[in-house]
Amino acid sequence: xxxxxxxxxxxxxxxxxxxxxxxxxxxxxxxxxxxxxxxxxxxxxxxxxxxxxxxxxxxxxxxxxxxxxxxxxxxxxxxxxxxxxxxxxxxxxxxxxxxxxxxxxxxxxxxxxxxxxxxxxxxxxxxxxxxxxxxxxxxxxxxxxxxxxxxxxxxxxxxxxxxxxxxxxxxxxxxxxxxxxxxxxxxxxxxxxxxxxxxxxxxxxxxxxxxxxxxxxxxxxxxxxxxxxxxxxxxxxxxxxx
Numbered sequence: 001x002x003x004x005x006x007x008x009x010x011x012x013x014x015x016x017x018x019x020x021x022x023x024x025x026x027x028x029x030x031x032x033x034x035x036x037x038x039x040x041x042x043x044x045x046x047x048x049x050x051x052x053x054x055x056x057x058x059x060x061x062x063x064x065x066x067x068x069x070x071x072x073x074x075x076x077x078x079x080x081x082x083x084x085x086x087x088x089x090x091x092x093x094x095x096x097x098x099x100x101x102x103x104x105x106x107x108x109x110x111x112x113x114x115x116x117x118x119x120x121x122x123x124x125x126x127x128x129x130x131x132x133x134x135x136x137x138x139x140x141x142x143x144x145x146x147x148x149x150x151x152x153x154x155x156x157x158x159x160x161x162x163x164x165x166x167x168x169x170x171x172x173x174x175x176x177x178x179x180x181x182x183x184x185x186x187x188x189x190x191x192x193x194x195x196x197x198x199x200x201x202x203x204x205x206x207x208x209x210x211x212x213x214x215x216x217x218x219x220x221x222x223x224x225x226x227x228x229x230x231x232x233x234x235x236x237x238x239x240x241x242x
Contacts, residue, residue: 009143009146009147010143011193011194012146012193013142013143013146014151014191014193014194015152015153015154016151016152016153016185016187016188016189016191017096017097017098017153018097018098018100018187018188018189019097019098019100019101019102019151019183019185019186019187019188020100020185020186020187020188021100021102022102022185022186023102024102024103024150024184024185024186028145028148028150029052029103029105029184031144031148032105032141032144032145032148032184033050033052033105033141034144035140035141035143035144036048036050036107036137036138036140036141036144037137038140039133039136039137039139039140040133040136041133041136041137042116042117042121042129042130042132042133043116043117043118044116045113045114045116045117045130045133046113046133047109047110047111047113047114047130047133047134048107048108048109048133048134048137049107049108049109049110049176050105050106050107050108051105051106051108051170051172052103052104052105053103053104053105053106053170054102054103054104058169058170059099059101059104060099061169062104062158062162062166062169062181063095063096063098063099065162065165065166065169066096066155066157066158066162067095067096068165069157069161069162069165070089070157072161073089073157073161074089074090077089077090078090083224083227083228084220084223084224084227085227086227086230087227087230087231087234088230088234096155097188098153098155098183100185100188101153101183101184101185102184102185103183103184103185104155104181104182104183104184105141105181105182105183105184106158106166106170106178106180106181107134107137107138107141107178107179107180107181107182108172108176108177108178108179109130109133109134109176109177109179110173110175110176111126111130111175111176111177112175114126114129114130117129130177131177131179134177134179135179137179138154138179138180138182141182142154142182145182145184149186150184150185150186150187151184151185151186151187152182152183152184153182153183154180154182155180155181155182155183156180158178158180158181159177159178159179159180159181162178163178166178191233195229197222
C-alpha cells in the first residue's frame with residue numbers, strides 16, 4: 001500500500017453504529033486480529049488478548065450491561081450546555097444500534113508483561129505505556145476492518161463502567177485490563193468523510209508556535225461545531241434506519 005492509499009483509508013474510516021444482519025467470514029475476523037497482532041508496543045511487550053463474541057445470547061447480555069452503564073452518563077450529559085451535548089445521549093435510546101453487529105471483539109491487556117519495560121519506565125510510567133500499547137492495537141483493528149469493506153464502532157464504555165460486569169460475564173482474569181470493545185459488520189448506512197482541522201493549524205516546527213495556541217473560546221466553538229455535525233449525522237441515521 002502506498003501512502004495515498006493509506007491516507008484514503010484513514011479518511012474513509014468512520015464509526016458505524018448500525019449493521020446489516022449478514023454474517024462476516026471467520027477469515028475476516030482472523031485478519032482483523034492478525035493486523036492488531038503486529039501493532040507496535042513498548043519493549044515489544046505485546047500485552048493484547050482478543051475475545052471474539054458471536055453468540056447471540058452473550059451479545060444480548062453485553063448490550064444489557066451497556067444499557068445499564070449508559071444511564072448515569074445520559075443523566076450527566078443533560079446537565080451540560082445544550083450545544084455541547086452528545087446527540088445520542090440527549091434522548092432515551094431503546095437499544096444501541098451496534099446490537100445487530102454479527103461480531104463483537106473485546107481487546108484486553110495483561111499488565112504483567114509491563115515488566116518487559118526498562119525498570120524506570122516500569123516503576124513510573126507503566127500504566128501510560130500499557131494503555132498506549134493497547135491503543136495502537138485497537139487502531140489497527142479498525143483500519144483492518146475498513147480495508148475489508150466492514151464497518152466498526154469503538155464501544156468505549158466497555159473499558160470503564162462496564163469492566164467489572166464484563167469480566168464476570170466473560171470469565172476474564174481480574175487483573176487484566178479491558179481496553180475497549182469493537183463491534184464489526186457490514187454497514188447499514190454510509191457516512192461521508194470527517195472534517196479534520198487544517199494541517200497548518202496543528203503543525204509546529206522546531207518548537208511550539210504560540211501564535212497557533214487556541215483560546216478557550218476557540219476550543220469551545222470547535223467542540224460545538226463537532227456536536228452540530230454529530231446532530232446532523234444522527235438525524236440522518238435515524239431517518240435511514242427508521
